[in-house]
Amino acid sequence: xxxxxNSIWFLLVGILFTGYAMLDGFDLGIGALHxxxxxxxxxxxxxxxxxxxxxxxxxxxxxxxxxxxxxxxxVYATAFSGFYLALFLLLASLIFxxxxxxxxxxxxxxxxxQMWDVSFAAGSVMSSLxxxxxxxxxxxxxxxxxxxEFAGTFAGLLKPYPLLVGVTTVALFMMHxxxxxxxxxxxxxxxxxxxxxxxxxxxxxxxxxxLTMATLLFVPHLAPRVRENPWLFSVALxxxxxxxxxPREFQHRRDGRAFLSSCAAILTLMVLFALxxxxxxxxxxxxxxxxxxxxxxxxxxxxxxVMLVIACIGIPAVLAYTASIYWxxxxxxxxxxxxx
Amino acid sequence: xxxxxxSRVQFxxxxxxxxxxxxxxxxxxxxxxxxxxxxxxxxxxxxxxMARFWTKVFALTFAIGVATGIVMEFEFGTNWATYSxxxxxxxxxxxxxxxxxxxxxxxxxxxxxxxxxxxxxRKLHFFSTCMVCLGAHFSAVWIVVANSWMQTPAGYxxxxxxxxxxxxxxDFWQLVFxxxxxxxxxxxLCGAWCAGAFLxxxxxxxxxxxxxxxxxxxxxxxxxLSVALVASLxxxxxxxxxAKGVAKNQPAKLAAFEGLYETxxxxxxxxxxxxxxxxxxxxxxxxPGMLSFLAHSDFHAPVxxxxxxxxxxxxxxxxxxxxxxxxxxxxxxxxGIALLGSWYLRKGALDERRWLLWLLVxxxxxxxxxxxxxxxxxxxxxxxxxxxxxxxxxxGLSAVVKANAVLASLILFTFxxxxxxxxxxxxxxxxxQHGPDDADLIPSxxxxxxxxx
Numbered sequence: 001x002x003x004x005x006n007s008i009w010f011l012l013v014g015i016l017f018t019g020y021a022m023l024d025g026f027d028l029g030i031g032a033l034h035x036x037x038x039x040x041x042x043x044x045x046x047x048x049x050x051x052x053x054x055x056x057x058x059x060x061x062x063x064x065x066x067x068x069x070x071x072x073x074x075v076y077a078t079a080f081s082g083f084y085l086a087l088f089l090l091l092a093s094l095i096f097x098x099x100x101x102x103x104x105x106x107x108x109x110x111x112x113x114q115m116w117d118v119s120f121a122a123g124s125v126m127s128s129l130x131x132x133x134x135x136x137x138x139x140x141x142x143x144x145x146x147x148x149e150f151a152g153t154f155a156g157l158l159k160p161y162p163l164l165v166g167v168t169t170v171a172l173f174m175m176h177x178x179x180x181x182x183x184x185x186x187x188x189x190x191x192x193x194x195x196x197x198x199x200x201x202x203x204x205x206x207x208x209x210x211l212t213m214a215t216l217l218f219v220p221h222l223a224p225r226v227r228e229n230p231w232l233f234s235v236a237l238x239x240x241x242x243x244x245x246x247p248r249e250f251q252h253r254r255d256g257r258a259f260l261s262s263c264a265a266i267l268t269l270m271v272l273f274a275l276x277x278x279x280x281x282x283x284x285x286x287x288x289x290x291x292x293x294x295x296x297x298x299x300x301x302x303x304x305x306v307m308l309v310i311a312c313i314g315i316p317a318v319l320a321y322t323a324s325i326y327w328x329x330x331x332x333x334x335x336x337x338x339x340x
Numbered sequence: 341x342x343x344x345x346x347s348r349v350q351f352x353x354x355x356x357x358x359x360x361x362x363x364x365x366x367x368x369x370x371x372x373x374x375x376x377x378x379x380x381x382x383x384x385x386x387x388x389x390m391a392r393f394w395t396k397v398f399a400l401t402f403a404i405g406v407a408t409g410i411v412m413e414f415e416f417g418t419n420w421a422t423y424s425x426x427x428x429x430x431x432x433x434x435x436x437x438x439x440x441x442x443x444x445x446x447x448x449x450x451x452x453x454x455x456x457x458x459x460x461x462r463k464l465h466f467f468s469t470c471m472v473c474l475g476a477h478f479s480a481v482w483i484v485v486a487n488s489w490m491q492t493p494a495g496y497x498x499x500x501x502x503x504x505x506x507x508x509x510x511d512f513w514q515l516v517f518x519x520x521x522x523x524x525x526x527x528x529l530c531g532a533w534c535a536g537a538f539l540x541x542x543x544x545x546x547x548x549x550x551x552x553x554x555x556x557x558x559x560x561x562x563x564x565l566s567v568a569l570v571a572s573l574x575x576x577x578x579x580x581x582x583a584k585g586v587a588k589n590q591p592a593k594l595a596a597f598e599g600l601y602e603t604x605x606x607x608x609x610x611x612x613x614x615x616x617x618x619x620x621x622x623x624x625x626x627x628p629g630m631l632s633f634l635a636h637s638d639f640h641a642p643v644x645x646x647x648x649x650x651x652x653x654x655x656x657x658x659x660x661x662x663x664x665x666x667x668x669x670x671x672x673x674x675x676g677i678a679l680l681g682s683w684y685l686r687k688g689a690l691d692e693r694r695w696l697l698w699l700l701v702x703x704x705x706x707x708x709x710x711x712x713x714x715x716x717x718x719x720x721x722x723x724x725x726x727x728x729x730x731x732x733x734x735x736g737l738s739a740v741v742k743a744n745a746v747l748a749s750l751i752l753f754t755f756x757x758x759x760x761x762x763x764x765x766x767x768x769x770x771x772x773q774h775g776p777d778d779a780d781l782i783p784s785x786x787x788x789x790x791x792x793x
Binding site: 051052053055056058059061062063065066067068069070071072073074076077078079080081082084085087088091092094095096098099101102103106107147149150151154299300302303306307310311314315317318321322324325328329336338339 | 399400403404406407408409410411413414416417418419421422424425427428429430431432433435436437438439440441443444445447448449450451452454455456457458459460499503506508509510512738739740741745748749752753756760763767770
């Protein structure tokens with residue numbers, strides 16, 4: 001496969017969104033599990049498990065949005081104006097998730113904390129669900145007219161297949177978050193999270209199997225692509241192995257490795273998604289000729305080149321300090337007076 | 341209401357609300373660097389206490405800034421899709437650069453700034469504080485680059501026809517250093533420094549009025565007033581340079597700022613007055629020749645009036661005029677307040693001048709209002725253009741978004757933002773009432789170790 005600028009940008013945007021799913025995925029998962037514990041101190045530990053990192057994790061989404069705008073402005077414009085209400089719901093969910101983390105600890109009253117706990121959990125679940133529904137729609141295909149504008153409706157986005165992808169995303173992030181939580185906690189909460197993690201793994205595996213069957217049976221344009229490119233099976237196989245490895249490592253209490261397997265599962269799912277979409281960015285159904293591709297939706301080659309230079313300067317720096325932050329805040333959560 | 345009005349109201353409302361917070365974070369960022377730096381240098385416990393207290397205030401403003409900022413990143417696509425297609429090449433690049441250079445830096449080191457006090461050594465903590473402050477400034481750089489390109493487009497060429505037309509980069513550095521960018525950047529940054537400095541000044545003056553946390557308040561007030569004085573004076577310089585740029589690059593905008601209809605040499609500057617749009621006349625207290633001098637450094641230089649432009653190409657005059665004059669008036673008042681405060685603080689005679697302390701308490705509103713008005717003036721003065729001279733505002737709308745949808749999102753976000761604002765004010769009040777922690781006079785954890793030399 002020959003790698004042109006447009007494909008490189010497809011890859012870079014993909015990396016940013018994959019980074020987001022892997023990192024903020026566990027934050028959202030912790031959020032989804034948050035209300036299952038009733039004790040204030042345990043809830044605080046949950047908050048502080050993601051406290052120093054969630055903000056940086058969310059930047060992957062913001063930068064992904066920016067990169068999409070810069071590299072594929074037509075996709076940015078069509079998708080965001082087309083998914084208008086869904087996107088504003090996502091933004092509202094992310095806002096409630098974010099401010100809940102900051103606000104909750106500032107007052108001791110029970111109602112105050114409960115309010116932000118609910119806001120944190122609801123914001124996290126809604127964000128995961130909506131992100132999944134958006135991905136599901138892209139995979140299924142959405143109506144696009146000859147001008148490259150979205151031609152569907154809000155209700156049209158809520159088809160069973162995208163909803164299934166949404167639920168699967170919630171399950172995936174819950175599993176990912178539970179395993180992260182197990183790594184960051186000790187004592188009673190740790191034991192509880194261990195039980196929840198197992199349930200989340202089961203929940204996710206059921207979703208994943210259902211989704212795979214639904215994809216093979218009902219997404220018509222995907223099957224021929226797999227038939228033409230049998231090597232795609234190797235990615236699917238890698239994905240299955242990664243998923244299967246999660247309960248195995250987890251059972252042996254190798255939590256770090258279980259978490260890495262969970263990351264690998266997210267990575268391979270995103271790769272599968274990307275390979276099935278490529279070179280389309282928004283697949284048009286029922287008129288595939290209107291699809292927005294990495295060529296007809298891209299910025300000028302000059303911009304893609306300039307942005308590539310910016311990415312090459314920026315990304316190593318980003319990786320370096322992201323790694324140092326995770327290193328500084330490694331180990332189990334200990335509550336102190338700076339904690340949430 | 342139609343989609344255009346609703347979308348403009350929504351964009352204006354969301355950006356205004358967002359714009360309360362980042363300037364405070366940028367300004368407080370500078371304050372934190374100075375405070376923590378002073379602590380490292382002098383070892384005085386009060387500086388440590390200050391750094392700790394103001395960090396908490398910083399965390400609150402930063403959190404809301406981040407939460408409301410994501411909306412901005414996506415709102416171009418949701419409501420202004422045609423604009424996004426038209427400028428993605430240029431504008432999108434600046435936003436992406438902001439993400440990769442500013443947001444990651446800020447949010448990464450923020451973790452150490454907020455939670456790392458006992459986990460890392462002094463120097464690494466100070467380094468993190470500097471990086472957060474730098475990241476906040478980078479963010480201003482890229483967003484001003486993007487906005488200035490809308491005011492004075494450069495480094496691009498137009499490709500394609502009609503709906504398919506778009507601006508493509510020809511020269512990246514020309515795009516970044518477009519004609520208005522440098523002056524507008526420093527003008528924006530001075531506004532942000534004022535926002536942070538006067539916040540510190542205001543809260544410290546409140547403690548002096550209430551005769552509590554006196555050492556803390558005096559030390560904070562000293563740092564706050566110094567930065568406020570420098571920033572408000574620089575603000576006048578950058579404002580003057582910006583206005584000269586507007587005179588050169590966007591003459592219709594300058595004419596609207598001053599309500600100048602007839603092109604005239606010896607053009608007057610209106611100190612206080614009103615615009616009669618119907619009769620195309622501006623009256624009030626006016627200094628003859630001053631506008632010519634400020635715009636072109638010559639009392640007799642001609643300044644272009646609004647009549648040189650077709651009515652369809654003129655910005656809304658009255659709002660531009662009022663926003664601009666409001667901003668200028670407040671800006672000048674802030675210089676006065678900073679001078680008075682610094683003078684009496686130096687003389688050690690601030691505590692007994694309660695009227696001045698009250699003035700300092702209220703001064704926090706000054707930069708906030710002036711920042712908002714300045715932003716309004718810049719954006720309303722750019723009308724009827726979305727990108728100056730290239731694309732009119734109605735042309736940038738999303739083709740597929742209906743008025744009902746915009747109304748729904750507008751109502752939702754108005755509700756959310758009022759809620760956030762109420763919580764912000766109430767939590768800020770909590771922090772002020774609680775005051776600095778005396779336990780913070782003694783550094784703990786790794787910070788307690790003396791720095792190695």
